[in-house]
Amino acid sequence: MTMASLRFLPLGQIHVSFGDVHLTPGVANHRLVLPVQVTGTWLDAQDPASNAQALVTGTVWTEQPSFRWVAGLEPQALTLRGYAAGEELVVSLTDDQLICLERMRGQDDATLRLKLQATLLTPPDGVHPVAHEELPVRIPRSRWQELLEQAGTEVGVLVRVSSPLSDPDLTAAPAASDEDAASLAQATARLRQARAELRDQQWEHCVATCRRVLENTSRLAVVPSAKSVTDTPAAQRTQDQRWAAIFHDVKSMCSAAHHDDSTTEGFSWSRADAEAILAATAGLLGRYTQQR
Incomplete structure (x- = not known):
């Protein structure tokens, strides 16, 4: 199980454990959903009134074949408890992005790198309200193929052509126009x-x-x-x-x-x-x- 810990010393930590990724197909744009269980370690698990609010944001990058930007996570306001509470982190992916991610993974699992940021909305005095964590989220190849099949009827075929915006290094014979x-x-x-x-x-x-x-x-x-x-x-x-x-x-x-x-x-x-x-x-x- 993939886990992340965002530290707010000396207050405590936000533990985030990730479940199985799933995909909600859309029209040329799809929601990759990362189910998570979130816990605030400084909160009383036995007291229903013990809670805190945090805003979770972040970015998603590729690991294969190189470190490249994919998208931003949809901002999510969470109510933290002293026990694990279910939430969802979501990243939107276009048809082209899905197909590019499929191409880049080759024969491997699909691996995304998350850069998470959590901001306490009402931090106690003396506690810095922002914490960061970076972690890989690995989607097994068989599961990734299942996700693509779910979106398959909505995704067109992409033919990828390298597309520079200019030709600064081009040296060609003079043309008539x-x-x-x-x-x-x-x-x-x-x-x-x-x-x-x-x-x-x-x-x-x-x-x-x-x-x-x-x-x-x-x-x-x-x-x-x-x-x-x-x-x-x-x-x-x-x-x-x-x-x-x-x-x-x-x-x-x-x-x-x-x-x-x-x-x-x-x-x-x-x-x-x-x-x-x-x-x-x-x-x-x-x-x-x-x-x-």
Whole structure:
């Protein structure tokens, strides 16, 4: 059992023992609930009138693969007793955060690091009202998978692409215009634009924007030409050529939303079309730029 002790010397301590974590699924945001038993050691367990109030706040960090910020705990006002009383500490996690935590844990248990702060609301004279404690909360792999299954019907698939806000170290050949520049920041900005267009139900615009992402991708990485791919029998293509075949086919599909002429007459675009193109574009951008 995981335990924490927050010390208010010479008054006493707040003991916090953690139970099994559970998850309350929501709409794109979920409540990770940490049940706790809380005791004020200086209080009389036999006297119902013996109590104290404390405000518990804190932050949550990852331990895998490195120490990174996740979220803040929801502030919780507690009434302390001389015996263990049940309370809940809650952290809100988005779909993306759940998926990132799942990816980072690998094959291990999921481990979060809590930095707790308790503030006595009416401290006795001579007692500093604030105490801190830091501790890991380990969620066994089997339990973590159960939690993800609970939220599974509410969580979409995330394709993670490194997304810098600028390219300060980029050295690329001069381009005819800013729109033609080889820029990972620009490519990922366009990807976010396509996602926003998908959200706004602009299916054709979303697909057309994906074409611009792929054009930038081909400036960032060496993609075998469409001719070199088609001139090679499918069974004899290298791995790079087979990736290039996917790249050129997706780009060809996107081009149909970019052009409005006889070659695209009869084309129509649905949510499923836009989602598939957006996922494929994000995957290709991630695959080619991770090799830079």
